[in-house]
Amino acid sequence: MSSFPKTSFFSPSRVSIIAASTVTQLVRMKVFLFLAPVALLFVALNFFELPIYQGPDTLVPEQQLRTHKNLCLGTMMFFTSLFAIVSVALIIPSDVEDRTLYTILCKPVPRLDYLAGKLLGVILVLLMAMLVMDFLLVVTLHHRTASISTDFGRYLSDLGFKEAEVARGQAELAKHGPTWVLQYGVMAHFFKACILAAVALLISTFSTSTLFTIAAGVMVWIIGAFQSIARDGLFVDSFAGETPSLADKILSTIISLIFPDFQLFESIADASVRAQEILGDDILKLGGLTLIYLAIYTVLSWFVFADKEF
């Protein structure tokens, strides 16, 4: 018989048990079905011709690719973000409602482990979904790039360009195809979805209702997207030229905590679509910021959850 085993305050193995069960739960809820419309959309985009208006300097084949990427990345961003919020909203409040939580918390499971495990499980499912969508993106974009590149090469040859110049043009075009830079954009969207999952976790710890969690989570998502604009408009505009007061600084910090600032994520995603160079430093910063946000929201959720009774 066990005599006084000590339960550690936080145990990675227990977190992973809960995460694994969360992955099973989401997979058996058939959440991956949402990938079907995404796949259909990506394939359909391949047959979609961007109407290029006729003009001397408007034949920009990379414009086609950029639009393709924009639409695909936008779709991925939309689905993963929504998915992050909805899946957290589906699993946490129902645990409380069904009182499944009783049976878990009366085992030697600290509440922090439970929350961290649930969040990790959702993030793992998000990662799988993102990898599938990323694969689809790369395949369809590769296909698209190849066909546009052929057309473009033929067009240049017809105009009488030399072979070397044609090759250079095509190489330039290839930069807008499936590249590593594009992967950074995908990564930015994934990180953003992870943060939204953590936000939804925090909301679900005090709301105990699926619908409320979804509604509030989506609100944070939208506000987060416009946050920097709103914040600048609210606090900086009126102080043009002046340094903002301490109170304003504190307020804006609080707001930036409640509504995570996704500007860096958006700008990296934009740059990746435009095939601009992205600094390794920026990616590191992005990863660090994501980890900090995840840690903050998990700890905040824990504060709310620690004293909760069901």
Added chain:
Amino acid sequence: MSDVNAIEVHELIKDFKGPFRGHSVRAVDQVSLQVKAGEVYGLIGPNGSGKSTTMKAVLGLIRPSSGSCSIFGRDALKVDSRNDVGFLPENPYFYKHLTAAETVRFYGKLCGMRGQALRQRIDEMLELVGLSEARNRPLRGFSKGMLQRIGLAQALVHDPRLVVLDEPTAGVDPTGSREIRDLILNLKSRGITVFLCSHLLEQVQEICDRVGIMKSGTLVKEGRLEDLISLRDRTELILEHAPEDLLTQIRNLVEVTHGAHLLSEAHPRTTLEDLYLDETRDHSKSAHS
């Protein structure tokens, strides 16, 4: 070690906040009780009298408004205390998407069990609660009694020293109910402490060493079962094949003895429970598959 009480509830008060400010419900009022190691303790009382609330406080699932609870000397609010206790909540509910075996495995893992030992334990537990046949069926399709059985399996999976059972036989058929009774007696014989509440008084009477009666949040009576229910000034004789003249002699003897009275005389009956069990014995094997 053995003189530490398995459960120690000290002047527990629990108020639940009502929908309006200032309107709170006092679910448990000044309850103190001790459950000694190795004892079977039964809590009985009408609906809403605070039995489940007391149990949740013992498990640390709710925070006492005042007072304290401890398990084997450790504060119930600390996670550590839960290594020694298995809990079956009332109307237990588990992840619908898991099968019976997966459910027991999940809770076993949460208790830190691994590998071969866990696999073996899962088989044992499912056998114990009579769900071996249903081991690979998802809980989505389980009946109320089957959920209760799986709840019992998860409560016992890590072989705890203390088992807290909130209405263990609710929704379970009479055969299963009898099996659960035997299971509790078996736990007791192995020195495991059981703290239970139930509305089946005959069962409580059969298995408990001590009982507490709760009413509107307070513990109105508590003590050893024998002391509580035995009527020391009465004696019951049950005779078989007694001829009528023997009975007449006995009646006459009673009549001439000063102070003694014959209060009643009847043929004892088998209980409905026994009758039911006799009649359904052959089919009992298929009761839950």
